[in-house]
Amino acid sequence: MSASAQLQIQRALAPRSSAAGLAISEPAVVRWLLVGIAIAFLGIFLFLPLVVVFATAFQQGIDFYLRAFQDPDTLAAIRLTLLAAAIAVPLNVAFGIAAAWLIGKFDFVGKSLLITLIDLPFSVSPVVAGLTFVLLFGLQGLIGPWLIAHDVRVVFAVPGIVLATIFVTFPFVVRELLPMIQSQGNDEEEAALTLGASGWQTFIRVTLPNVKWALIYGVILCNARAMGEFGAVSVVSGHIRGLTNTVPLHIEILYNDYQFVSAFAVASLLALLALMTLLVKSLVEWKAAQQFAAQSASEAEQTP
């Protein structure tokens, strides 16, 4: 039996010493006070905004709520958001898989630098991110005049929005995949390779199934952020109603026009997306825990 299994059995058999009067836990009053404070804090900062979104959205009844989605500008915004996400997410997934494979499976000079660079979009303010694209593609930008000469509009048009979305969601898939790939190690892939599998076969039939839950969560998170991005897209878009407004920008316009209920109606869509994201996260963590438990059980069986 392994040393740690022995330790676990010892711990389970050892008596808890609270009966001996030792102070290993807080008095019940303190405990409930802390729980109360935590619940109040989370309730005020997290639950309340969620409740407000849905309460205000339905303030004037279901009819008004549904009518908010018949506005052509709203529909155009939804279409644009879906388009931006449909382009940004697959690209970032492809990149995320490549980068996670690279960083997780190999050791090379400059690996830490690469990781830091990949994380850059996280540390940059979204407004600054949008600014960089304006500086590159805008009228006074580096290649802006060349683009204008060829009648290609990037900034204040859809391509700029897509680029800004790709930038801000850049690290999401990598960051979810990487710990999973690193914890798997190279053993199974090397075994597959020695058994004659090609690189792609190994990847598809050995690596992917192992990390599928982390990948799914990375995709969901990337998608949620892509659809909800506000600051970077706000700088790049030009705010042209019906043309270059994504859903978050459209919400801002509705809100600033004092159309509060419509703004919250559209916002409730994104809030639902957020709730689904949280749900998927719980599911993925549960599945990952299951997978891990199964793996460690089988490994415990193998060690003599």
Next chain:
Amino acid sequence: MKWVFKQRSIVPGFGLSLGLTVFYLCLIVLIPLSVTFLKASTLTSHQFWHVVLSPRALASYRLSFGASLIGALINLIFGVLVAWVLVRYDFPGKRLFDSVIDLPFALPTAVAGIALTTIYASNGWLGRPLLVLGIHAAYTPLGVAIALTYIGLPFVVRTVQPVLEDLDKELEEAAASLGARRWQTFTGVLLPTIFPAALTGFAMAFARAVGEYGSVIFIAGNMPMRTEITPLLIITKLQEYDYAGATAIAVAMLVVSFALLLPINILQRWSSGRRTSESPIDTPLGVSLKPVYVQKDNL
């Protein structure tokens, strides 16, 4: 020993993945970012500092950094409390509260912004009682601090939680058997152990809050010199076609963000060195899945 670029391995795909990764990284991240610095370098030193240290910019730094600091401090205290409650206690709805912690990451910032403004406006659910107490929340720096507290909430909780989960009960029991009262155990044994993680979370919350735009812009009031955050100042300059000025302030913000990255990285290394289990490669400013799968020491 011969210097090698890459350790020998039979795993294929190094060239392909390296090429794809570096190409995409350059295209999407490095080139745009370097253009910003390039543009800023067209300013003379005098022009640069004239913009970056102008009274309006300074007022915006005071607001952005000040409110971020307050928000991060609130999150430090309450984040540790929430993490403790979630790890150590059981109460109805605990799973629900645990999953909703990540809401600031999942919910779009614009939605959070209008929701928070509605709550804290003078006729809002919390704004009205606060007004009775004489406190104006919306359209004031207080509103900005509230929004930034919301945005940084998950950071401290999610960095402290794993540390608390890994904590050996035996340490506390040892302290108690040596005669320590519960409070002494807490301050002498538990707090020092979670301190690095809490500090990391604090720094991450601060760094995120400084650049935040969407959730703050609605509640802030946006009056120059009073309630204007730095990202808004950049946008205003852009709308005035003052590209140089906008770039100067953006570069100042970038330098501060990078300057914060290094201590955060060091803090993370320090805090993960304290933990008993191997930590995944934690990278700044984001949340990962709970590292259930990397507790190799339990095998």
